[in-house]
Amino acid sequence: MDNMAVKRVRKTKTKDRIRLNVRGIVQGVGYRPLVYRLAVSNRLTGYVRNRSGEVIIEVEGERENIESFINELVQKTIEPARINHLLVSHLSPVGDREFIIEESEHSQECSSVFPADLAVCEDCIAEVLDPNSRFHLYPFTSCTNCGPRYSIIRSLPYDRDGTSLTSFPLCQTCALDFSDPMNRRFHAQTIACAKCGPKMELLNSRGMQIAGNWLTETSTALSEGKILAVKGIGGFHLICDAAHMHAIEKLRNRKHRPRKPLALMARDLAVVEEYFEISSRERRILTSRQAPILLLKPKENARRHLPLEVIAPGLTRIGIMLAYTPLHRLLFGGRFDFIIATSGNKSGYPIARSNEEALSQLSEIADLFLVHNREIIIGIDDSVGHVMEGELCLIRRARGYVPELLTFPYPVQADEQKKEFKQFLFSSPIVLGTGGEMKNTFCFLYEDQALLSQHLGDMENLESLSNHRRALKHIEKMLGKTPQLIAYDPHPDYFFSKEANKGPGDVVPVYHHHAHMASCMAENGLISPVIGCILDGTGYGQDGRLWGFEILVGDYTAFERMVHLRPITLPGGESAIRHPWMTGMSLIYEAVQNGDQTIGWGKRLFPCTKEKLPIVLAQLDGRIPSPKVSSSGRLFDGIAAILGICMESSYEGEAAILLSEMIERLDQKVISNHRGTYYPFELKDGEWWIDRFIMQVLLDREQSISAEVINLKFHHTISEMVREGVLHAHKKTGIRSVVLSGGVWNNRYLLSCTKKLLQQEGFSVFTHKKIPAGDGGLAFGQAVSALWRWYQNHVPVGTCKDNRIGSASGKG
Known part of the structure; x- marks a missing residue:
């Protein structure tokens, strides 16, 4: 009798019931129909429904079938669907007779x-x-x-x-x-x-x-x-x-x-x-x-x-x-x-x-x-x-990729089950990174997720600003959240700098090139301090000058500028960006340090600008005040002009793009024959001096060396400068992790060449993939930097003096 009773128990199959809370890309991708088909094929009852930003599934049936259902759900969730979080809860059976798709449940907040x-x-x-x-x-x-x-x-x-x-x-x-x-x-x-x-x-x-x-x-x-x-x-x-x-x-x-x-x-x-x-x-x-x-x-x-x-x-x-x-x-x-x-x-x-x-x-x-x-x-x-x-x-990150969520390192590096991490997620503010004024995007951080907006373009006029505000309000409505902490670029002439400081939330200024470094760090999940090689057009620096060719050392909360290009004069200010020949004149003056010789070179290289040369010289020799810049983008502009490739720029980055593309056309034999060749430069007191470098470019030009070969050596020189700068930073800090960020790194040859040099020196090199290397990635770096600084300061949102958190994010 006892044995028979045991056998009867073994034949009786009890029913279980579970609830699954699924977050990720699970709405708008046919996910509920997939769940329905898997549940029915596994002879399960229950329901599936959307709830703002997530999918709720309850299934009831035999334990083996439920386990099979969960395994199939994970295996068959393929692109474009994606599971980021799957929470399983055990419930008491309720005796459902079928599996159905229920009406969606509306809530105030979107959790996915x-x-x-x-x-x-x-x-x-x-x-x-x-x-x-x-x-x-x-x-x-x-x-x-x-x-x-x-x-x-x-x-x-x-x-x-x-x-x-x-x-x-x-x-x-x-x-x-x-x-x-x-x-x-x-x-x-x-x-x-x-x-x-x-x-x-x-x-x-x-x-x-x-x-x-x-x-x-x-x-x-x-x-x-x-x-x-x-x-x-x-x-x-x-x-x-x-x-x-x-x-x-x-x-x-x-x-x-x-x-x-x-x-x-x-x-x-x-x-x-x-x-x-x-x-x-x-x-x-x-x-x-x-x-x-x-x-x-x-x-x-x-x-x-x-x-x-x-x-x-x-x-x-x-x-x-x-x-x-x-x-x-x-x-x-x-x-x-x-x-x-x-x-x-x-x-x-x-x-x-x-x-x-x-x-x-x-x-x-x-x-x-x-x-x-x-x-x-x-x-x-x-x-x-x-x-x-x-x-x-x-x-450019937009259709097809937005609004896919991104991961980033949290200030609290603890197991998700630990109390400290849960308290951090519960108490951390909703952060908005406002981005830059060129190639603008914005970024929301909430809980453990980042949402980087679509490319919104350059903020040049009221229509662009209106479009930005409309996109921001749209995301706020979707998420059911408004920012409590706002990160912005402290450039005094940026619209977002002024608007952020007028807003109700706490604000965090994040310098342009620190945001670039933080963006690449965050994309690659880095926590420890890095050496940041930031090469771009221009960005506002702590000294009030325009930066763009920097070796930084730091993390999300602070940075130090270790090496930079010795500043050159930018005649006409940022308007010179549209006239690369003017930057070419500045490079020539740096090399020869003589007004008459500068004019002479200018007449030979830029004959169509003869009437304008004296006024440019007056800015170069200091008779007319002009800003100084340490920008790789402007260096590319000047070299492109000297080589006769781009005198007037019709779109942002044209000169640099043309130099990059020129190498793409080179025969591999030419590249092999000039591998390792570069122009002389000096690294003195944390500055790259390029006077000999430019002088040699001018002499090569005068000796009819082809523009293609000069450009190839120019690219090698930039790579060598970065290598020397990174080695200098390493000797002072011992850091071996290097990030490359800034729009210049869209240059395929330069990135490959520089990465190889750094890896040969034993450095681990990290680059951008999902996040644009240019200004389209700034907002992501701003937001993550602001969150880490908020945590470091342990300041509750709404209690910051003067509405600011860590107004200085580094030291010069």
Whole structure:
């Protein structure tokens, strides 16, 4: 009897119930349908529902099935979905009879991330191109695996009634797809078709509708060399036929964009492979859900069929993206392989979002306007990146990557179960990094997460500032949080410097180059002090001067400037940035220290500026006051001018980019023959002296040494200067971790060359990947630095004297 009883107990299978709180990228990516299918296949009952920023799952069933469900959930959560945190709680069974998807639960706060815009999937494209599909030629086709997300969200949780698609009630057929667990549009919040979804219209520049089929008329207009403003996911593009040289020239002329490179949109991957060199890594990036613009080298076929010198003057790599929406794919038809697709904005303005904005801003640029009636809630530009040393490095972080959450090191380095760490998360303030005035982004830190905004451009006018405020308010609304601690760049002329000090929150000034260093540290999870090699254009330093070629030592809370470029005069101040020949004159004066000789060199090298040379000299010799700078960006400008490559800059960083691209064109034999060659310089009292360096460049120029070889030696010289500076800092501190940050490190050859030199010396070298090396990463560094300084000072938010925390973040 006892044995039989034991056997009966073994045959009886008891039911368990658990709750899973899942945080991460789990909304807007088909996650609830995935949970539903896994629960049903494992014979579990219960429910799944969205709660602002997270997914709540309760499952009930046999223990083995629950364990199988959890394992499958982890294994099958693949891109673009991602689990950051999974909390499991054990509950008492309640006897559910089925598994259901419940209505979303609304709460005041968002504890996790909300979804990014996703490129159209292959299944949807196949339906758009299939004459037998009900989605044939429908430009808003999407499913749970693809389509707009972030740009159309009004509120969380991510449900249709919280997006701009709430204006389009589902037709009966779409409603059936939406409710069918076996359909890939099951609970797809962006589902729409020609019967019930958004509509396209083709308008002229006065806003009047063009008669006829919009797709046919658009194709004809492109063939005729017309420029179209096309409304996409996050805003407008200006497009034209990429093989039509006169159309591209017309676009450049109308947009007042004489030389800045234009991006190409390709019909499909096969076209890209036919015209451009592409590695397996680049192929995966280009076809990813993020679908960024990627810098690729053209093949001879591209040089024969595309006017590359008009598309990207002087550049060896072209920005390429795939058609990432059904609308974009339809634009190609059978006529075009590539179209120009550049941001739809008036020069200096943010990207146009609404039809009204586009007609107002772009009526003098575009011939026609291809618009739709789906509202874009928040504008977002295309992301831009390139592959360096096998890794994607983002130059501009926006569509597809924002609002993905980032991790960063916390001031309390304790196990998450320890009381101290939990107290830190509970008491730590919500931090806002306001970013810089160029390539602006902002960054929120809350709990243990960082949200870096999309690229917002240069803060040049009221429209740009308004766009920044709108994006900030949008994030605040999504998160249900407002900043309590605000980090800003203390440049006295920056708008954000003034606005931050007027605000209600506590403020933390973080110097420009300290923010760069902190940004690279945080991205790489570094805690201990590092040597920071910060090379960029210009940033405000503690001495009131413009910095940009620095070796710093420090951590998140403080820094010391160990080595820097001996300051040179910047004639005309920051306006010289647009006139590299003026910086060239400054370098010449540093080398010869003689006014007559400087004028003589100026007449030979810059003959078109003869009348302006005396006034420039008066600034160089001190008769007219001018600021001093220690900037690598300005050094690149001056060398580019001396080599005759860039006298006038038409876009930010043009001179430096052209020098970088010149090396890309060099034969490997030339590079091998000059490996290790560099110009002489001196490191004295913590300053790099470059007078002999520049003098030798001038002599090489006079002796007709090719600009390519001089430029190669120039790059080697910068690498050697950095190496010497790092060794100097190491001897004083013993530190062996080095971070490279600042926009100059987007230079592929310079980064590779310098990294190898430092690694040969035994240093561990860390660089940027997900966070832009340029000013687009400043906000991240500002925010993390502010949080660490807040913790170090142990000052409760709201009690800081003069509203400041650690107003000096380093020492000179």
